[in-house]
Amino acid sequence: MQQTHEEKRNNRLLKSGDLFFDDLIEGDYFVTDGIMVTESHVVGFAGLSGDRFSIHLDDVTAQQAGFPGRIAHGLLVLGLVDGLMMNSAVKPRIVAALGWDWSFKAPVLINDRVHAEARFKPVRRTKRGDRGIVELVITVFKNQRDVVHSGVKTLMLECRSSG
Numbered sequence: 818m819q820q821t822h823e824e825k826r827n828n829r830l831l832k833s834g835d836l837f838f839d840d841l842i843e844g845d846y847f848v849t850d851g852i853m854v855t856e857s858h859v860v861g862f863a864g865l866s867g868d869r870f871s872i873h874l875d876d877v878t879a880q881q882a883g884f885p886g887r888i889a890h891g892l893l894v895l896g897l898v899d900g901l902m903m904n905s906a907v908k909p910r911i912v913a914a915l916g917w918d919w920s921f922k923a924p925v926l927i928n929d930r931v932h933a934e935a936r937f938k939p940v941r942r943t944k945r946g947d948r949g950i951v952e953l954v955i956t957v958f959k960n961q962r963d964v965v966h967s968g969v970k971t972l973m974l975e976c977r978s979s980g
Contacts, residue, residue: 833906838949851932919968
């Protein structure tokens, strides 16, 4: 008797290659490379997004608000981490991103290095049967140890089989 996705659970570290919905077992995970958040990232994001809130651009204001210095935009860090995941050696066969549920837990400062651990939770096949919905449970760390963001990205993946 074949196990359902709900019955399969593990802690399998995924290495590299294409990944289809039917390849996944709940708990499969990968770890991204890291990236240092630079002043250029923060200033560029402020210009691109229009978010010029002073805690991102002025050390004195950030310190008056209780931070050690300027902090990166939460959405900037989310974008950098999403880029790290998309450039990982693990290649989920993504059809579409369906949504985010995200929390900013601690500030990320300029020159902090961030990386993520992403853990798959298969949810179900679509009605068409050739695609599946997964939740990617993500934890973002700065400087190797401190959790700064966490959340869930819901994805639609291709299935290897239609059945």
